[in-house]
Amino acid sequence: MKIALICCQGGHLTQMLSLMEAFENQNVFFITYKNPTTDQLKYRKYRVENIGTNLWRMIKTFFIAFKIIRNEKPNLIVSTGAEIAIPFYIVARILKIKTIYLESWCRVKTKSGTGRMLYHFSNVFLVQWPEMLKKYGKKARYEGAVI
Amino acid sequence: MIFVTVGTHYLGFERLIKKVDEIAGKIDEEVIAQIGSTDYKPKNMAYFTFVEEEKMSELFEKSRIIVTHSGAGTFLRILNYNKPIVVIPRFKKFNEHIDDHQLELAEVFNKKGKAIAVYDIKNLEDALEKTKKIIYKKNIKNKRLITFLKDYIGKMENENMHGSIDSISS
Numbered sequence: 001m002k003i004a005l006i007c008c009q010g011g012h013l014t015q016m017l018s019l020m021e022a023f024e025n026q027n028v029f030f031i032t033y034k035n036p037t038t039d040q041l042k043y044r045k046y047r048v049e050n051i052g053t054n055l056w057r058m059i060k061t062f063f064i065a066f067k068i069i070r071n072e073k074p075n076l077i078v079s080t081g082a083e084i085a086i087p088f089y090i091v092a093r094i095l096k097i098k099t100i101y102l103e104s105w106c107r108v109k110t111k112s113g114t115g116r117m118l119y120h121f122s123n124v125f126l127v128q129w130p131e132m133l134k135k136y137g138k139k140a141r142y143e144g145a146v147i
Numbered sequence: 148m149i150f151v152t153v154g155t156h157y158l159g160f161e162r163l164i165k166k167v168d169e170i171a172g173k174i175d176e177e178v179i180a181q182i183g184s185t186d187y188k189p190k191n192m193a194y195f196t197f198v199e200e201e202k203m204s205e206l207f208e209k210s211r212i213i214v215t216h217s218g219a220g221t222f223l224r225i226l227n228y229n230k231p232i233v234v235i236p237r238f239k240k241f242n243e244h245i246d247d248h249q250l251e252l253a254e255v256f257n258k259k260g261k262a263i264a265v266y267d268i269k270n271l272e273d274a275l276e277k278t279k280k281i282i283y284k285k286n287i288k289n290k291r292l293i294t295f296l297k298d299y300i301g302k303m304e305n306e307n308m309h310g311s312i313d314s315i316s317s
Contacts, residue, residue, distance in 0.1 A: 001304055010155040011220030018223060018288075022296035036197055037155050050157075053245075076303060078296070098303065100296070106219035108251035124299070126292075144291025146223060 002027045004072065005043075006079040006088050008050075009035040015080040015105055015146045023078075031068065033084060051083050062087035069095060080104065080146075082114045089121040100124040103132065105146050111135055149275070150210035151180040154218040155197065159185030160243050163235050166268045167214065168192055170275070179206060212278050214271075217249035217264075222256070226286040231278035232262035235271070261286075 003026050007016045013032065030045040032038045038047060046068055051057045065087040069077075077092050077099045079085035085101065092099045101122035103115045108129050119125050119136055127133060128145035151167050153160040164185045171178040172191035180194040181203070188194070207213060207228050215221045217236040225232060236253040237243035250266075257264035263274045263281075 001300060001307070003300070011218050011223070014220035014223050019293060019296060022293045022300070026300065035155070040199060075307065076300065100299070102292075104219055105223065106217075106248060106252050108255050110248060110251065112248075126295075128292075143295035144289055144293075146292060147226060147286065147288060 001076065002029075002072065002074045004029060004031055004069070004074040004077045004088070006031045006077060006085045008033055008082050008084050009037045011106060012080045012082055012104065013038065013041075015102070016078075018146045019080075029072065029074075031084070031088065048084065051086075053083075058083075058087060062090065065091045069097065073097075076100070078102070079118075081112060085114060086117060089118050093121055098123050100126065103127045103140075105129075107132060109135075148177045148179060148210050149212045149214060150206050151178065151182075151192075151214040152203070152221055153181060153183040153185060153216045154221050155183060156216075156218065156237070156244065157184055158237070158243055158245075159183065159187070160216055160235075160237055161185050161187045162241055162243065162268050163214075163216065163271075164189060164194075166271050170272055176211070179210075181206075212275060214275070216243075217253040219252060222252055226261065231281055232256070233265060233271070233274045233278060234262045235265045235268065 007013050030043050033050050034047040069091045080102045081104050099122045101118045105128045125140050127140050130142045133140050164182050164187050168189040168191050178192040182194050212231045213225050214233045217234050234253045236249035239247050253264040256262040265271050265274045
């Protein structure tokens, strides 16, 4: 099965890498940011410019996302955050591709901006601390954490 | 050796690096710092901005204490070493992060006894002293999340396979 793994560098990437055992024998590729720390990532990858809170770059990335997802046609998209996932999850919804969003392990008490939004756009929405279940809602599930 | 790391964030962590540099000038123990995007250049300790993953692992392995910002990535990695951890959350008001969420992990691990959290930087020296009395147990990775993802993928594969068999037979 073809799986797209989407995450920013830093903690989001470390969390994704700690889950790679789950994707053994699958055809995976990464979508991440252009950054010195993602140079060494030893998987097939697409790298886009950092979005941050820049709305223009968000819109630009949406078109890039459309191109990548339409060409690759992954069966499933998994993301550990953060905002890089937003345009890709909107495209996935349009193209009816299944998505799993994993709220960051660092979110113990408060929702992330991306989580708030992708709660509505993902097929499966996971949190990593049971305390976060009531912060989100019925759709949120706790199925363990990266540690 | 005391190893200090501030992760890969695009904002620096001057409050921590300055304080550690000050402490490094007073103690005999070697201090090495990964300063990331921090502008301040230390005078009393060895430092670098970013380095390959393998080199980071080597430094974590060699250190006696790990002093870190409260980033999820760093935490996730260093819990695998049997080392005392001193954690300092980055705060928005000092322009160290976009919000104060680093406080959340610091509080949790402080409470669990897996790290000593320092919220006011002037308490860092005391925290370093405290680590000498603490013994940490190695963390054992829980496979629940990996199993969940594997099962989910397995189910999707089954559905896809049945889907294609159906389309062949029809």
